[in-house]
Amino acid sequence: MAPSATLIANTNDESVVVSVSDHRITCAEHYRVPAGSSFCLGDCNRAQGFRAALREQSEQQDTPRTFDFILLDPPWPNRSVKRTHKTAGSTYSVEANLRDIEDLLLGMDLDMLMADECLVGVWITNKQAVRDLVLDEGGLFDSLGVQLVEEWIWLKTTVHGEPVTPLDALWRKPYEVLLLGRKRSIDRTHIANDATDVRRRTLIGVPDLHSRKPCLKALIGPLLPSRETYRALEVFARYLVAGCWSWGDECIKFNSEEHWKKSDRTPE
Ligand SMILES: C[S@@+](CC[C@H](N)C(=O)[O-])C[C@H]1O[C@@H](n2cnc3c(N)ncnc32)[C@H](O)[C@@H]1O
Structure with missing residues (x-):
């Protein structure tokens, strides 16, 4: 039997601060774990x-072993991630080529890990x-037996609402794409994933840290039967979300205390 990985769960209604000493995470020791979140810090292999x-x-x-929503932001081979390798905190490991990924x-x-009707979201790059x-x-x-149902475009803008690069820029497009597929019921045979009745939506938001995607928790709920209580897992995550599971070799990175500052309204 495979050795079990370590899954840390915060079953409280409030966030807790945990101490993690792991040689892969050098930036901090203390991490804030949001209420109801669980994480597995490790290799997805x-x-x-x-x-x-x-x-x-x-x-x-006595909880289910499956999820209603699984989100992936895979480490696609990427030259710009390799180039930023020397900038602390802005890089992560990527696969060498498409075959490896x-x-x-x-x-x-x-x-x-997929429940019936499970929705699977995958962030892709702009490469065909x-x-x-x-x-x-x-x-x-x-x-995975999943049928493409929605395609979302995240248009990245400046704080003034302008696209971060021209829409027709040759290399750095100002948008990223999320493909959403729904688990097919067992009695349905293969359906091509180029169906035309795919719903397309646009999200508009200001990017912050390199490669960080917007949190989708509130946007996904309406697409699921159990919209308030759905179980969600993010694979290749870099931050934890209240009530959700995160898995990846940096999945608590942005929960380190150094990435947070008290707002003027935070009670002492
Ligand atoms: C594109 S980034 C994810 C960014 C994240 N969605 C965000 O919004 O911050 C890919 C992540 O996968 C991690 N990763 C790469 N290979 C991995 C592996 N074999 N197992 C687990 N995590 C891996 C990287 O370290 C990186 O944190």
């Missing part, structure tokens, strides 16, 4: 360990090959 930890948690706390994504057996890896026959969505 060790999916069996994650599932074992989830099983243990489910037996102890495909092996990682398909090897995680995420279908074992990345989109194909998710949507082509035999690609990620197909292997």
